[in-house]
Amino acid sequence: MVLSKLVFGNHHFEPGDEYIRFQHRFACVLLLFSTTVTSIFVIAALAGAADLHPYYLWGGEIYCVVFLGCYVAVRSHPAHLPRIMVPGMLVSFFLEAIAFFYNTADELRILWFPLSIPSAYLLIGSWAGNLLTAISIGFVIVANSYLPVPYSPTAITTIVTATLYIAAVFRAFADRSVSFHVAMVEARETAVIAHRHAEQALKEVAMLLDNSGQGFLFFGPDLVVHGRYSRACVSALGREPEGHSVDALLFENAPDTRALMRRSIASACAAWEAGTPIRAEVYLSLLPRSLSIGDHYLSAQYIAVDGGVMVVLSDVTERKRLNDTVERERHRMEMVLAAVTDQDDFFAAVDDFRRFIADGAAAWGDRAPSELYRAIHTFKGTFSQFSFERLPAQLHEVETQLRDLAEMPPSTQVAGMVFSVDWLNLMEADLAVITQALGADFVERRGVVTIDPEQAISFERFANRHLRAGDLPNDEQPVLMDLSRIRQASLRHALLDYERMARRMAERLGKEIDRFEVFGTDIRIDPDRFGPFLRSLGHVFRNAVDHGIEAADIREDVGKPPGGVISCCIGRTADGIVVEISDDGAGIDEAGLRLRARDMALENAPLADLVFHDGLSSRKEANPWSGRGVGMAAVQAAIQELGGNIIIATTPGQGTTFTFRLPAESCQVAA
Amino acid sequence: MLPTSVSVLVVDDSRVAQKRLAALLEEFGYQVVGLASDGAEAVGKFQALRPDMITMDITMPGMDGIVATRRIMEACPSAVVVMVSSHGQEAMVLDALDAGAKDYIIKTVEKETLRDTLQKIVIRHILKPSRPA
Structure with missing residues (x-):
């Protein structure tokens, strides 16, 4: 490394300049080597150890000086190499010419002429090689005749042929090298440009992808x-x-x-x-x-x-979190809504489940696992309809485990598995949503926000007093109006409240309800008096969905739209109010009912009496929602309490209408 | 493009699932030409009916859907067997695909998705049978 720097100098060649680098090194080595060898001869001659002709000695001295100078110049200025080498070429021809005349004949001095041609071609260029070849050939031919012992014409012909041959070979070689070098440099440049383009393209693609957010x-x-x-x-x-x-x-x-x-x-x-x-x-x-x-x-x-x-x-983290929050919030809202609007069913379900938990595994020791499976399944359905958050998932899990055990004989082990879950805790955790939204005592009070009756009456008196006196600001009037009717309820709303129940029940039974409508002008009623009647109407709606409206496929078979219609109509008559509840279902099997009523000697009674008679039902099987006759008897009891009556009109295949007539007392048309 | 006159053999060990899928297929316009409740029955009915497509349940008692698919493919490599799977059965679907099933559908997806998936399968494998897949 150090030697290389010493000999060639400290140069940096650009990539692509490999041929120039080669020329530089070649020239350095050539110049140094030739100088050294010639110097040895010159020194030897000067010391008397060699016998050289004085002209040849002088030529050798000049040669050494010029070559050393060329070496120094080339070593420091590689770019000027061809120009620097011209004097070198000339001085070496000069020394060859002297040697030709003043050396002894058996030294084959003539060989020097062709031997210096290659470096002219390689280091200076074709023109220098051509020139040196021409001069050498001319000189040998002319100078030969002046030699004391000339070469024979055959020898001269040989040396001229050899010179031409070497010149031709190196000319071709040098030309090719240069053109290969040029081609290589060009190819390299093209490659560099292509590489730069490719890098740019890659950078752009990376930028697009990096900023796509994906x-x-x-x-x-x-x-x-x-x-x-x-x-x-x-x-x-x-x-x-x-x-x-x-x-x-x-x-x-x-x-x-x-x-x-x-x-x-x-x-x-x-x-x-x-x-x-x-x-x-x-x-x-x-x-x-x-x-x-x-x-x-x-x-x-x-x-x-x-x-x-x-x-x-x-x-999608952000989106998912947002969705989860919205979903959870929606779920909570649904649950709260269910607790408020379906209080009865909601709390009945909660109570049922509490009882189920309290009874525990002991109650199931001698019953088939399939029964327990069905119970769990029902609870799951109910609680998921009320949008409970945790309970349905856990019930589902237990149900899945039970499904495989359903065919097993009764065992406390299976029941133990079911009751090993901390159901109570799960339910309380779910109900906490409601306590949070509606206050701590909502659940305890079964959803009813109560004020005691005396308070209500005193609110009414207060409001009526100020309404009469007109001594409060006008914008307080609506509040006063509401307060004056605090104990009265909207009949329309009371009926509309059954829509959810009817729809949910239809869903459970695999039926469809297209419309649930309430017509007529609203009437305000006293909930104390009308409460039992309004509550008993639940049985009427349940019957309409269960026995009235048919399943969608049956309806389509008889040419009805798949969804049934339940419509209520509120009206006032001279002596009271009328409430009609109709469905467009199958109607009541009046003939069948009368047939069964014969045993009780009731076959000629009005249809209503038969329908409402305890223990009579037009369908043989009962289900948990309707059909036991007991419910309908409660409706009749409630209406009789109010001094009203019921008429039932039914057309097979067309539907049933219940008409309730109530006396006017404590009814008042809503403002 | 309606999948009219594409004949389908529905294979499922559950009668309910069989009926449900058959009803959906008919609703989509396919011709359900046969029902089978296990692998062996499926292979037999395939030989007899040569339907354009077979919907194959995976887990069935006796010969399961994967073995049945292999049998059908041995008899007729161009048969279009579509596996009926649920979430969590991916490994079995892989086995079935290796056995030669062309594609699969998922039981619990929405109706529209099922319709689209089936249509895609019909376009890929039945309307363009020259395309190997």
Whole structure:
């Protein structure tokens, strides 16, 4: 390294200048070597150890000085090499000419002429080589005749031929070298430009992908992620993915999914290779499209491409959190709404479940697991309809376990499994939503917000006094009006409140309700007096859904629209109010009812008496919601209490209408 | 494009699931030409009916859907067997695909999605049978 610097100087050659570098080094070595060898001869001659002709000695001295000068110049200015070498060429021809005349004949002095031609071609250029060749040949031919012992014409012919041959070879060689060098430099430049373009293009693509907000990565059939991926991958995956196995990156703690991934990727890659991209797509579609890493939720897309699979990752954490919050909030609202609007059913379900928990495993020791399974299933349905958050999921889990045990004989073990769950705690946790929304005592009070009757009466008196006196500001008037009627309820709303119940029940029975309507002008009623009657109407609606309205397919068979209609009509008459509740269902099997009533000697009674008679039902089987006759008897009792009456009109296949007539007392038309 | 006159053999060990899928297929316009309740019956009915498509349940008593698919593919490599799966059965679907099933549908998806998936399968495998897959 040090020697190289010493001999060639400290130069930097650009890539592509390899040929110039070669010329430089070649010239340095040539000049140094020639100078050294000639110097040895000169010194030897001066010391008397060699016998040289004085002219030849002088020539040698001049030669050494010029060559040394050329070397120094070339070493420091490689760019000027061809020009620097011209004097070198001339001085060496000069020394050859002297040697030709003053050396002894057997030294083959003539050989020097062709031997210096190659370096002229290689270091200076073709013109110098051509010139040196011409001069050398001319000189040998002319000078030969002046020699004391000339070469024979044959020898001269040989040396001229040899000179021409060497000149031709090196001329061709030098020309080729230069043109190869030029071609190489050009190719190199083209490559550099292409490389720059490619780098720019790559940078632009990377910029687009990096700023797309999505993670793009690529891996081959070995599942190892390649080095090019978009920046979003790092934040989504929590680390640089390069060199990692993609199944470990995406599903680190799910060995089954990882195994699935390895298999489907292998199959997809094979399918792609086999020219069946559709099949590759089918294999890839088996992979999970949503996943979570750390606290990030990602959606993933897998696309088969040449040589592997690319994955597109989107971070959906924000969206998912928002959705979850909205979903949870919606669920809570639904539950609160259910608790407020369906208080009776809601709290009945809660009470049923409390009883179920209190009875515990002991109550099921001698009953078939299938019964317990059905009970759990019913609870699950009920609580999910009321949008409980935790209870339905847990019930579902237990139900799934029970399904496989349903055929087993009764055992306390199965029941023990069911009651090992802390049901009470789960339910309390769910009910906490309601306590939060509606206050701590809502659940305890079964949803009713109560003020005591004396308070209500004193509110009314207060309001009426100020309404009469007109001594409060006008904007207080609506409040006063409301207060004056605090104990009165809207009949219209009382009827509309049954819509949810009717629809829910229809859903359970697999039927459809198209419309639930209330017509007529609203009437304010005293809930104390009308309460039992309004509550008993639940039985009428239940009957309308259960026995009246038919299942959708049956309705379509008889040419009705699939969804049934329940309509209520409120009206006033001279002596009171009328409430009609109709359905467009199958009607009551009046003939069948009369047939069964014969035993009780009731066959000629009005239809209403039969329908409302305890223990009579037009259908043989009963279900939990209706059909036991007992409910309808309660309706009749309530209406009689109010001094009213009921008329039932039914047309088979067309529907049934219940008409309730009530005396006018304590009814008042709503303002 | 309606999948008119695409004949389908529905294979499922549950009568309810059979009926449900058959009803949906008919609603979509397919011709359900046969029902089978296990793998062996499926292979037999396939031989007899040569339907355009077979919807194959995976888990069935006796010969399961994967073995039945393999049998059908041995007899007729161009048969279009579509697995009927649920979430969590991906590994079994992979087995079935390896056995030669063309694609799969998921039981619990919405009706529209099912219709689209089936239509995609018909376009890919029945209307363009020249395309290998």
